[in-house]
Amino acid sequence: MARKAYGQRCPVARTLELVGDRWTLLLVRDLLGGPRRFQDLQAGMPGLAPNILSDRLKLMEEHGLVGRRFYSDHPPRAEYTLTPKGQELGMVIGALAAWGSRHADTRAHLVDAESGQEVRLGYFRADTGERVSGRRVRVARRESAGPTPRARRPAPSPSART
Amino acid sequence: MARKAYGQRCPVARTLELVGDRWTLLLVRDLLGGPRRFQDLQAGMPGLAPNILSDRLKLMEEHGLVGRRFYSDHPPRAEYTLTPKGQELGMVIGALAAWGSRHADTRAHLVDAESGQEVRLGYFRADTGERVSGRRVRVARRESAGPTPRARRPAPSPSART
Secondary structure, three states, rough: OOOOOOOOOOOHHHHHHHHHHHHHHHHHHHHOOOOHHHHHHHHOOOOOOOHHHHHHHHHHHEEEEEEEEEEOOOOOOEEEOOOOOHOOOOHHHHHHHHHHHOOOOEEEEEEEOOOOOOOEEEEEOOOOOOOOOOOHHHHHHHHOOOOOOOOOOOOOOOOOOO | OOOOOEEEEEEEEHHHHOOOOOOOOOOOHOOOOOOEEEHHHHHOOOOOOHHHHHHHHHHHOOOOOOEEEEEEEOOOEEEEOOOOOHOOOOHHHHHHHHHHHHHHHOOOEEEEEOOOOOOEEEEEEOOOOEEHHHHEEEEOOOOOOOOOOOOOOOOOOOOOOO
């Protein structure tokens, strides 16, 4: 079942409604490596019952995060691939991995596969590429085109010490 | 109750064990704006029962994500502040907000509060500051100091199209 709505007009809350269910982000993590068959995904998730995996994948498909392709008709067997929308969750996985490698699983670290050097996450301006401190980043709202601009919700700062 | 362990040696899974519970990341989001009293946090979360809020904050304190300070003894009233470890989750919130503003709440966007320009997230080499494509980013493991190096777990790629 989909995570119950938080009832908040906020891109963080709306995203968690789609991907905040137990297991969903771990499935995204595994699918970032390329297409996976149902049984591959299952083998990678000890503790995840097949019916729950099936439910999760169905929801992810409904939300446009994965595509499903049958590679066998008898018996029916499917493989799953992230859509571009699903692949963009890679940055969420990267942020979780970066934090975890500092605080929860400290033998892990994020590296650039080409140079072997450690990498970090950061913000940059879309127009100039200039780095921007997390303290300066805010969630803003594009105003409606109607005659009365909508009230702005207090915008939380997704700042980070990095 | 803490989210049941996923049983995986992976910085993404370990992080989700600490912060993947319903509401926890939304509390982090609100606390990124500065210290908040219990009733402020409650007011910002319609649908979150006080006993669940209390449980979440207790767990976040146990995990070293928030500190608690009493500003009144009679009646006892506390305010909560993110620790530096909790503040570093700002990048996870930023990644969720960035994805959500593209796919789930498209009136929102991330901006640099100083210039008003849109910002994006990316990976940077820690040594040179050079941008690195998400496709090149891997989770690696620091080897143990013992005589037999540990087997490497297949490292998922937290890549992203950005």
